[in-house]
Amino acid sequence: MGFLTNLINGISLGSVYAIIALGYTMVYGIAKMLNFAHGDVIMVGGYVCFFAMGSLGLPPLVAVLLAVIACTCLGIVVERLAYKPLREAPSLAVLITAIGVSYFLQNSALLLWGADPKAFASVVPFPSLTLFDGQLTISSVTIVTVLAAAAIMVVLTLFTTKTKMGKAMRACSEDKGAAQLMGINVNSTISMVFAIGSGLAAIAGVLLCSAYPTLVPTTGSMPGIKAFTAAVLGGIGSIPGAALGGVLLGVIEIFAKAYIGTQLADAIVFAVLIVVLLIRPAGLLGKEIREKV
Amino acid sequence: MERIKNLNKTTRSHIITFAIVIVAFVVMQALIAAHAVSHSIIGLLVPICAYVCMSISLNLVVGISGELSLGHAGFMSVGAFSGLVVASSLNTSINSAPLCLFVSIVIAGLFAAIAGLLVGLPVMRLRGDYLAIVTLAFGEIIKNLLNNLYVGMDNKGLHFSMKSVQALGMEGGKMLIEGPKGAVGIPQLSTFVAGFILILFTLFVVLNLIGSRTGRAIMAVRDNRIAAESVGINVTKYRLIAFVVSAALAGMAGALYAMNFSSIAPKKFDFNTSILVLVFVVLGGMGNIRGGMVAAAVLTVLPEQLRFIGDYRMLIYSVVLIGVMIVTNNPKIQRALEDFKGRFRRRGNKAAQAVDSLEGGVSDE
Known part of the structure; x- marks a missing residue:
């Protein structure tokens, strides 16, 4: 059963990485930039949710929504002030x-x-699920994380393939100049991508803190780097690739921790990359682009 | 005077660079002798020297070879820990501190060069952002491995282990590196003079490399890889040369840095340190060795001098960083600055101004 428990935990951690990696990969796809601040948006999402639940006493779902809104606004503002002048x-x-x-x-x-760590209360109030006469216990956070990641993936895929805005996003990442000639507003599309990515980061932050409940100002940096690695x-640039990379990385990390040692887990994750x-x-699902001379 | 004028442009520029370093050193020594410098600055002298060397060495990769490296602190770390193991074990047999420091810095450079070669061989197959992420990964791996490294010394010699202190099987003796705690009881051999000499050496190596046939090949690969390949330049070889030389110099700087403190942990050389050095290079202007050196010195002193504003220090640092990047890279602001400069310089010279605005108009298109 140890193997199964590790696998489930790995998939759950990987789902969080996948949600974060989506933000990286979409921003890279459209703006061709490595957004190293993405990991810290996760942390901001965690704090907003923490204070919304703790100080304001809001119900978890409202608190999560508030975190998503706050991070979306943060993403747009950061893009406008810091990145747009450097297009x-x-x-x-x-x-x-x-x-x-x-x-x-x-x-x-x-x-x-x-700087003092905050003890984050889980946003998922349900009890753990027990299977096989108590041999396998799956916490409710784990289940919600995996379901949330799957739902986000489906919605995002539908969004990029079916809606007008999503098609505009793909057009911009293919060729900005041509997209502009077709009447697409490139600037607002890029803002949109930052907004979506940051909103997802907030969700990832809340889920991450629910599973690993210590919140400090540097909470986001290591998951950020790992998710970037996953992307x-x-x-990088591929949405299914981010999902696959995230889950793989999470599973490898948990297995390395369980069977090889906590100390070397990070080294193994990076070695796999x-x-x-x-x-x-070009990564597992990345497109090889031939260079034209 | 006549002879200096007759030298070609690059040689003159190199002489100026060396002169700046020497003058800075002499002025600093004079100020110290006159007791005109605070203790906090004197404590910073060796770290400044180490970071200046790091800046020059990373400039070779980022500016001259045109590859983004996000794991340079890893090589600094390899150099630091191999250097201090050598220094600790030789400390008893070599009486002269400068000689001991020299030997350990040379060996640190060798170890870092080996690490650079091991990292470089696979990495050089990749390009652009992928190369950047792999150097980041290697930096993290090096940090992680050093976090698990235990080295001790007793009568029988050195003991190494990747598990624990007990696994060393030592009989008495002393610990040199204790996993995540790092090294304690380091012989503090580094001096300002040693740092100054290391800067001169690093400059000498890098400037000569840039001026040589090899350096021109490296820059040709940076400017146009395909064109360079088509005239018979072995792209991988020249990228690797730049990478390994840079790693070796970073290792030497690391050894100098480590032996300035009584204890040092592997955590010190993490991603943030790599970024710090990259910031020196980018702020100084990529490929501009002199600019990188100045940026390294200023940005090492600045946070210490800003201590009086306490917690706002890093916040201001980050805002300045973003501001400088936007001002130096936004085309609109750049054009406005150019206009301003042009008007200032050529006031009253209408013909020149007309030509200037004409050129401005063309480049606007």
């Missing part, structure tokens, strides 16, 4: 700006909410 700048300048935003969010959180593993990239340089 034509070299990618390294944008990368450093994103790191600046990441520092800014972390230190604002430190000033506003202090690259699956093939390197091996995959050496065999498939």
Whole structure:
């Protein structure tokens, strides 16, 4: 049963990574930038939900909604103030700006909410599920996380393939100039992508904190880096790739922790990424783009 | 004077770079002798030297070779820990501290070069953002492995283990590296003079490399890989040369840095440190060695000098970082600055101004 428990925990952690990775991959697809501040949006989502439930006494679902709204607004504001002026700048300048935003969010959180860890109460009030005469216990957070990730994936796939806005997003990531000529407002489309990505980050933050209930200003950075790794593993720019990469990474991490040792788990996760990239340089589901001379 | 004028442009530029370092060193020494510098600055001298070396070495990868590396602190870390193991074990047999420091820095450079080669061989198959993420991954792996490394020394020599202190099987002796706690009781051999010499050495290596045939090949690969390949340049080889040399120099800087403190943990050389060095390079202007050096020195001193504003320090740092990036990279702001400069310089020279605005008009299109 140990194996099954680990597998379920791995899929659950992987689902969180997948939700975060979606934000990375969509932003990369459309703006060709590595948004290193994405991990810190997760942390902001966690704090908003924490205070909405704790200080304001709101019911969990409303608190989550509030976190999503707050992070969506944050995403739009950050994009407008920090990234939009650099639309034509070299990618390294944008990368450093994103790191600046990441520092800014972390230190604002430190000033506003202090460095002491907050004990996050789970947003899922149901009891754990017990199977096989008590041999296998699955916490309700785990189930909700996996279901939420699956639902998000389905909705997002439908959104990008069926709706006008989604098609505009795909057009922009294919060729911004051509999209503009077809009458698509590129700037508002990019804002939209940041909004969706940040909203998803809020959900991921709430789920992550429900499973691992300590909240500090740097909570988001390591999951952020891991989710970024997951996005690259699956093939950056691809939505199913982010899902696959996230789940794989989560499962590998939990198994490494269980069978090899907690200390080396991160090293193994990153080693897997390197091996995959050496065999498939564009990630598992990424498109190989031939270079034209 | 006449001879300096006759030198070509690059040589003159190199001489100026060396002169800046030497003048800065002499002025600093004079100020210290006159007791005009605060203790906090004196404590920062060796870290500044180490970060200046890091900045020069990363500039070789990011600016000259044009690859984004997000794991440079990993090589610094390899150098730091191998260097201090060497220094601790030689400390008793070599009496002269500078010689001991020299030997350990050289060996640290060697170890970091080996690490650079091991990382570089697979990494050089990738390009662009994928390369960046793999260097990030390697940086994390190095940190993770060092977090599990236990090294001890007794009469029989050095003991290594990846498990625990007990697994070393030591009889007495002393611990050199204790896993996540890092190294304690480091022989503090680093001095400002040693740092100064290391900067000169790093500059010498990098500037000579850039000026050589190899350096031109590296820059050709950066500017247009396909064109470089088609004239017979071995792309992988030259990218790898830049990467390994840079790793070795980072390792040496790491050893210098580590031996300035009495204890140091692997956690010190994490992703944030890699980013810090990258910020030096980008703020100084990519490929601009002198700019990177100045940025490293200023950004190492600045946070210490801003201590009086307490918790707002890093917040201001981040806002400044974002602001500088936007001002230096936004085309509109850049054009406005150029206009302003042009007007200032050529006031009264209407012909030049007309040409200037004409050129401005063309580049607007």
